[in-house]
Amino acid sequence: MFRFLALALAVFAIFVKAQNNVIVAGATWTDTSGNTIQAHGGGILKVGSTFYWFGEDKSHNSALFKAVSCYSSSDLVTWSRQNDALSPISGTMISTSNIVERPKVIFNQKNQEYVMWFHSDSSNYGAAMVGVATAKSPCGPYTYKSSFKPLGADSRDEGLFLDDDTNAYLLYASDNNQNFKITRLDADYYNVTTVVTQMNGATLEAPGIIKKNGKYFLIASHTSGWDPNPNKFFSSSSISGGWTSEADIAPSATRTWFSQNAYDLPLGSNGIYMGDRWRPSLLGSSSYIWYPLDFSSGNPTIVHADVWNVNVQAGTYSAVTGTSYEAESGTLGGSATLLSDSSFSGGRAVGYLGHGGTVTINKVQGNGGAHWVALYYANGDSTWRNVTVSVNGGPSTLVDQPNTGGGHVIISVPVKLTLNNGANQITFGSSQTNYAADLDKIIVF
């Protein structure tokens, strides 16, 4: 009896952990103190078995410099905020009226020193420099060295790549964002030495490199301001040229599931795509879009998993499976209308939600606890919409629905809902005066 109870408790504990220990792209991620994680345009550094995540603190909803944050984790899911890695210094290129973006940190073996590079700029992005700072411990605080134009040329969006042979490289958008360059760093990682790759007219931003079986994979977006575009990959057996032409890492219409690359982390024989879903009107609410990056075909492909687990010890990931419910199978209310298009799951979606239109999805199975629910929708506007979600007639939760890039382009956003054990009714679009996006289906995890 006791043995049985102990076993049942152990199984329950594993189940609860599996439900909590997940990565949900686009949700509001909080740290171990319950605060929203502020690490935009970030980068990851691994020291022993600890991961450090550096990024831009945008909690003041401004592009101007507030801090480079530093978070630590042993599992890539639970993050503790540490001291700020880099803080403003008045009268320098890292003052509170300057731009400090896309911080990346690598370790210099020779000097036993952590070296941070970042995009260092004036408030109108006219200076187009890189900045360098150093520290003796992962989170520092870092000592600012200088900002400069690498080899006298522009540098805006940038990344770093540390190769197995301890050569390190700056990856950057140069020459007014027209030419993309990869330049070797000196032995200290304080300066650049020679350009090893130059892609003229490539108009790339947000670069990262991941190496697999001796092959280099460059992942980058194109240039469209804060708006997303289809991020691409290029591969080469040498970092000094011979790059393939660009190819997609996700269905191009989804514009990389509304995200821009920030960092690409190896994970066993695969990787993790770490992107930002920028929200320029409320920068601090920009969310993180992390997905498995599957290399089983030999090339990187984003796995569009709404909810997934990562096992950093084993170097594996697994997508959590959910149950789908088509919106068109629900009960339509008011002005809600069925829409037909082959791009919709089941060929149909429900439009004209909100402003009097509702749809109620019936018999949604729950387990009496919190569930992640992914809303699959299309929003062809150039701006965000949102939808109210109410479970069993209870109070509404408002869920943002970023524009999808077309009325027949579908992406998903997550919401955490508490469902009764057994059947539930979920209503979308009630008590809102604005139109919600067209709802295709939901997946309950």
Ligand SMILES: *[C@@H]1O[C@H](CO)[C@@H](O)[C@H](O)[C@H]1NC(C)=O
């Ligand atoms: C970096 O290297 C360039 C080219 O060799 C040189 O002109 C420049 O002074 C160096 N900058 C620093 C900060 O050492």
Ligand SMILES: *[C@@H]1O[C@H](CO)[C@@H](O)[C@H](O)[C@H]1NC(C)=O
């Ligand atoms: C909801 O979306 C509408 C546009 O459809 C927008 O005007 C409104 O500000 C949004 N509400 C919130 C709280 O974001």
Ligand SMILES: [Ca+2]
């Ligand atoms: Ca559908």
